[in-house]
Amino acid sequence: MIKKAAIYARVSTDDQADKGYSLPSQLDSCRQYIEQLGYSIVAEFKEDNSGAVPVIDRPQGRRLAEMVKFREVDAVVVHQVDRLSRDIVDLLASVRNWLRAGVEVYALDVGKIESELDIVLVIKGWQGSDERKKIRERSMRGKRAKARTGRVIGSRAPYGYDHVRDENGKIVNFEPLEEEAKIVQLIYRWYVYGDESGQRLAAGRIAKRLSEMHISTPGETNPGYHRTRGKGMWHAYTVLSIIERETYAGIWRFGVRIGPTRNQRPKDEWIEVNVPALVDRETWELAQELKGQNKVFSRRNKKYNYLLSGLIRCVCGRAMSGEFFSDHQYYTCSWRNNHHIHLEERVCKARSVRADAIDADVWESILDLFGDLEKLEKQLRIAQQEELAALDPKLEELNAVQAMIAQTEVDAVEIGQALKRAAGLVAKSLEQNMNEVNQRYDALCRRLETLQTELNVTQLTDDTIQDLIEFAQDVFVGIENADFHTKRRNLEMLKVRVEVNNGIFKIDSLAGQISGEIRKLPKAIRYSDDSGGGGVTNSR
Ligand SMILES: [Zn+2]
Structure with missing residues (x-):
């Protein structure tokens, strides 16, 4: 049978x-x-x-x-x-x-x-x-899997579109939302071909015009929008994000970014879905070209990247954060930037330091460390050994936690069995035991997760050391070509920490300690119309 x-x-x-x-x-x-x-x-x-x-x-x-x-x-x-x-x-x-x-x-x-x-x-x-x-x-x-069948994902359609749903109410694609689509097309037209006078408008100008026209912003068209600015206040970056978006040229992509981060997946993992275009491909590509050009022009105006943000401390022990005043960038003790200053006793009187000075001092010091390859590698190996030694207790705890989890599993099975035979008061007491076991198990699992993260994250791996050595070799032959991100990555890999005290900097890193005097730069040139707070000088 x-x-x-x-x-x-x-x-x-x-x-x-x-x-x-x-x-x-x-x-x-x-x-x-x-x-x-x-x-x-x-x-x-x-x-x-x-x-x-x-x-x-x-x-x-x-x-x-x-x-x-x-x-x-x-x-x-x-x-x-x-x-x-x-x-x-x-x-x-x-x-x-x-x-x-x-x-x-x-x-x-x-x-x-x-x-x-x-x-x-x-x-x-x-x-x-x-x-x-x-x-x-x-x-x-x-x-x-859904995107591969040519469907779009997400609960909200991009600005300019509405969702198309199938007979079961499931989202399958986008369709143009006439009024918003017109705005998208207008933005591209102004940006690529110019306005009624034939003059091309930059993103900021477009934002201004849309605001003057009281057009609702993409944010305002969201349900549940929480108003922080006046109605219809367009911003240049909103306009730019519309100009960047390839969806408007008819291609929507899934899986570009990893989770909520800005990091991208490899291109071959992206999934393309065809959607209705709001502008033709040629217009979209022209817009990207123009955008690239504008970027070059505006580079000198771009925000200063603070090389040491998160890595620099005041002698009082507080973090220092980047701040712009008197026409220069500074690191200032966070006590000074504390909004509750008047409520607290004044405990730190340290001066701000010029960011361009200390950034250069620190980077040059690091380059010095890179000068002696043999010593650098030796230091890194020592640091790696020390790190491993420090991890030993954690590994031990990990083993202990895993053993306790195993024991808890055994306990749970026993209780589960007993519970099947029990009744009345006994069952009640067993249920209580069961709750305890569940709680213990949850706590153990959380601890296990924390330990595993800690053990995974902090490692000075062979790969990291290899990266640092290779960069040091480039420095050695003068081809380091270090842009902000390269510098920053190297500082992070070396676990650089900087402390400043009265014109002196101290650097602590995996490759050793260095200290020196912060270079003196010419004082700020004052303009009559900046800062507005008369009497502020860079000695703040
Ligand atoms: Zn301080």
Whole structure:
């Protein structure tokens, strides 16, 4: 007789990760699996419920339990152990019930489950409760899969567009939103071909005109917009972001950036989706060209990059932050920039230091360190050894935490079993134990995560040392070509910390300590109309 199998698939529409394609794909995989087993499918349970709710308390879970109880099925198949439950005790208890009823249990990620104490099952179950990372990954996979089918992702359409939805209400593409699309086209026309007088307008001028016309900004068209400025106040960067956006030329891209960061994924991982264009390709490309040119012109006006921000401290121990006054950039003790100054006792009277002076002093000192390659490498190796030694206690703690997690898993299984037999007062006390075990487990997992992050992040790896040595070699032959980012990266790799005190700087780095006098630069040239705060000098 052919054995009868039931599929139990679960999604949770409350969890971002569970939305989308996962239910059909769970079912597909399970069907194939059952076919391979040679069993017949008698029921497919599709649960839409949080994995935190006990299986027996879910509508489909209860029906499945009944089928098992009356032996209407011979086997239960789930896609992944964590689909069953996010609570290990609930998971193991469910599996145990089914096994005891004489039903075979399969999870695609574990295989046939012979016992609820099967170590693989226990481990997978615990991993399932460590949701966050997986949720992100699964969510990303789902979105990528969706983008590959030529659909756009995201709950909000870019300015100039509205969403097109399919018959099920699912977002498939964009369509132009007439009024906004006109504004986008106007921006491109002014920027690339000029206004009615034929004069091309820069982003700032365009912003000004749109503001004068009282056109709602892209931000204002968002639901839930919180007004911080006057209505219809366009900004140059809003205009520039519209000019940059390739969507308007008909190509929308998914997966360009990694998470919420500015870092980009490799180009071959981007997924292109064709959308209706608001401007032709030629216009868009001309706009990019013009934008590149304008950048060169405005370079001298760009914001000063403080090389040492976050790396420089005042002798009083407070961080110093970049600040512009009297026509120059300075690092100022954060005490001075404290808005509550009048409420606090004045404890630091340190002067600000000119950023251009100390930035150059520090960088030149670092170049000195790079001058002696042999010494540099030796220092870095010593620093690496010291770092490893400092990590030892952390590694020990990691081992201890992992051992405690294993013990907690054993405890949980025991309680889970006992709980099945217990009733009344005993059950109550066991439940309390169970809560304690769950809390202990959560705390241990959090600690484990912290330790793993700490152990991963701070490393002075062989690669970092290699990078530093290679850069030092470039310096040696005079081809270092160090722009701001190169400098900054090297300072960070060397873990540079600078302290200033009364005209003296002290640098602490992995490659050694250096101190010296901060160079003196000509005093600020005062203009009658800047700063406005009469009497301010650079000796502040
Ligand atoms: Zn200070």
